Amino acid sequence: MPDAADPAPMNAPYRRKFRREGEERRRQDLIDATLDSVAEYGLQGASLRTIALRAGVTAGLVRHYFPGKEELLQEAYASLMGRMTEQAKAALVMENTSPRQRLAAFVSANLNVPIIDARVFSLWATFIGRAGADPSLARAHREGYLGFRNEVEAVVAEVLGAEQRKPDAGELRHHAIAINAIIDGLWIEGCLAGEMFSPGELAAIGIKTVEAELGLAPSTKFQEK
Amino acid sequence: MPDAADPAPMNAPYRRKFRREGEERRRQDLIDATLDSVAEYGLQGASLRTIALRAGVTAGLVRHYFPGKEELLQEAYASLMGRMTEQAKAALVMENTSPRQRLAAFVSANLNVPIIDARVFSLWATFIGRAGADPSLARAHREGYLGFRNEVEAVVAEVLGAEQRKPDAGELRHHAIAINAIIDGLWIEGCLAGEMFSPGELAAIGIKTVEAELGLAPSTKFQEK
DNA sequence: AGCCTTGTTGTGCAAGTGTATAAATAGCCT
DNA sequence: AGGCTATTTATACACTTGCACAACAAGGCT
Missing domain, CATH: 1.10.357.10 (Tetracycline Repressor, domain 2)
Known part of the structure; x- marks a missing residue:
């Protein structure tokens, strides 16, 4: 393939593409990712960042659906x-x-x-x-x-x-x-x-x-x- | 109460008094403190500082008896x-x-x-x-x-x-x-x-x-x- | 098309983590 | 009594954590 013009602006801060999922779906994904993380790494290893990564989102989003980590674990x-x-x-x-x-x-x-x-x-x-x-x-x-x-x-x-x-x-x-x-x-x-x-x-x-x-x-x- | 003369020397760094215990005793105390901490706070809440506090020592001492936290937990x-x-x-x-x-x-x-x-x-x-x-x-x-x-x-x-x-x-x-x-x-x-x-x-x-x-x-x- | 809502990202921060290491001192030995 | 050494404290450091918040953009609405 010929060198296509680099579509990336040089110093532009790259921002991750994302899709908006329904609330039900996201909550379930986060819960499933939580269970996966806990099963694999234990309560200590299941950080918000680990969980979010597994759910395909970033850590900040968790707080949009759950008041805090404790509530996520309870659910x-x-x-x-x-x-x-x-x-x-x-x-x-x-x-x-x-x-x-x-x-x-x-x-x-x-x-x-x-x-x-x-x-x-x-x-x-x-x-x-x-x-x-x-x-x-x-x-x-x-x-x-x-x-x-x-x-x-x-x-x-x-x-x-x-x-x-x-x-x-x-x-x-x-x-x-x-x-x-x-x-x-x-x-x-x-x-x-x-x-x-x-x-x-x-x-x-x-x-x-x-x-x-x-x-x-x-x-x-x-x-x- | 009248302002009693402050017994604390002004800038002297206070260093905690301690007693030297036998190795067997200290190891057992640390292990017991670990089990207590895990039972009460879980693996996530059982930090070295929590454990050491319970055992009546400071956190640094743990590493004198155990290579690391993982080995302490295993023992x-x-x-x-x-x-x-x-x-x-x-x-x-x-x-x-x-x-x-x-x-x-x-x-x-x-x-x-x-x-x-x-x-x-x-x-x-x-x-x-x-x-x-x-x-x-x-x-x-x-x-x-x-x-x-x-x-x-x-x-x-x-x-x-x-x-x-x-x-x-x-x-x-x-x-x-x-x-x-x-x-x-x-x-x-x-x-x-x-x-x-x-x-x-x-x-x-x-x-x-x-x-x-x-x-x-x-x-x-x-x-x- | 353009706007507006809001789901989502990214960054920042204070607190806490395990570990490394220097400084101090308790207690035995002579 | 005084020194020696190993036990213990204390501080430093790089890193992670949960949470707060501002900036952004996806997708429905008019």
């Missing part, structure tokens, strides 16, 4: 929790299946991708580690946890009801706490050391353990031998 | 993990008790203070959240986890052996994974929302769930009614 955490609980509950809305199958599907869904995911775990741990000092984080967690446990309790009631058993409220609560713990514990193991388990292994263990906890006769589907 | 994490696994295993060294009682004591110990503790949990979550990005943290966790799981596996083998059952390696592994998950999950619930549970409730749930997982006949000691 990012809320967004993360929303997505997690949404995915977790999605497995419960199946129809034309027995309660027991729905419970198994619920456990299985929580112990496979995309819920078993190192990045999501890293984010969860990073934020939850601040729950002790940050009341707003603590409250957000508490709500998510109780919502999750109530879902579990409802399915458990259905499963036991189908078996002609009538547990009282205390038993139901204990079952829900235990099952919630089983899922959480296996979720952590899978996220932190997924390659130590064969595909589906955690889900199989989870289902077997949950059914043992409820005192159900072993199913044939996931039995060992 | 602090190692110290934390060491204390945690040490406490957790302590419950296993009882003598003159049946394997089943030892298992129950192990579960119970892990679901009561001092292992159920919001500060320790906050530290664990903060550090573990960085495991995905920091290989040295990931390795430290992996070792602690496998060590813990092996302990569990050994007790499980004893318990089942005492019941005349001969599980193969795969079953044993699954039991250990499941029991580890139960303990971890209940530990998290207790740390994050301890006041939602009555004293001993989590331990009771844990023992019952673990025994159900192993297919043991319900014991009378912790039975509901």
Whole structure:
């Protein structure tokens, strides 16, 4: 190509080209960039400049959509929790299946991708580690946890009801706490050391353990031998 | 008050008094101060000056005992993990008790203070959240986890052996994974929302769930009614 | 076309960061 | 008592951080 006339004025301060995006889009981009940055560099490494760079804007813009960094982090955490609980509950809305199958599907869904995911775990741990000092984080967690446990309790009631058993409220609560713990514990193991388990292994263990906890006769589907 | 004569020499630079402590003591103080700071302010808020202030020294001294901040944090994490696994295993060294009682004591110990503790949990979550990005943290966790799981596996083998059952390696592994998950999950619930549970409730749930997982006949000691 | 709103950039700033290094002094040794 | 040395303090420095604000321009409106 021939040397085209340099279109750049010699001392003109170059100003970056930009496009105006809708507010919804920009806010979401910034939140996603925040989660990416926190997952990769931690809370300490997630500076406004890092986040803005990842979102394709400059740092100053953040303050146009959020009062400050703290609020951005809070909204990012809320967004993360929303997505997690949404995915977790999605497995419960199946129809034309027995309660027991729905419970198994619920456990299985929580112990496979995309819920078993190192990045999501890293984010969860990073934020939850601040729950002790940050009341707003603590409250957000508490709500998510109780919502999750109530879902579990409802399915458990259905499963036991189908078996002609009538547990009282205390038993139901204990079952829900235990099952919630089983899922959480296996979720952590899978996220932190997924390659130590064969595909589906955690889900199989989870289902077997949950059914043992409820005192159900072993199913044939996931039995060992 | 009358204007007392200012005891301060006018331009003399005041230099802080200090005592020389042994190397072991200072290192431990700095590590403890680091853990305190991280628990209270998070990794981002734990600056060298904050840590040093808490340890009763000035920031420059840190570099006299540690090559840099990163090494201080790593040693602090190692110290934390060491204390945690040490406490957790302590419950296993009882003598003159049946394997089943030892298992129950192990579960119970892990679901009561001092292992159920919001500060320790906050530290664990903060550090573990960085495991995905920091290989040295990931390795430290992996070792602690496998060590813990092996302990569990050994007790499980004893318990089942005492019941005349001969599980193969795969079953044993699954039991250990499941029991580890139960303990971890209940530990998290207790740390994050301890006041939602009555004293001993989590331990009771844990023992019952673990025994159900192993297919043991319900014991009378912790039975509901 | 030209204007006007406002989304967006760029710069500046005070505070705080980790690290480097010089200066001081506490406490042991003789 | 007095000196020596290593522990400790204090200061300096280059850099980053979150935030404030002025300048700019993208894109709809008339």
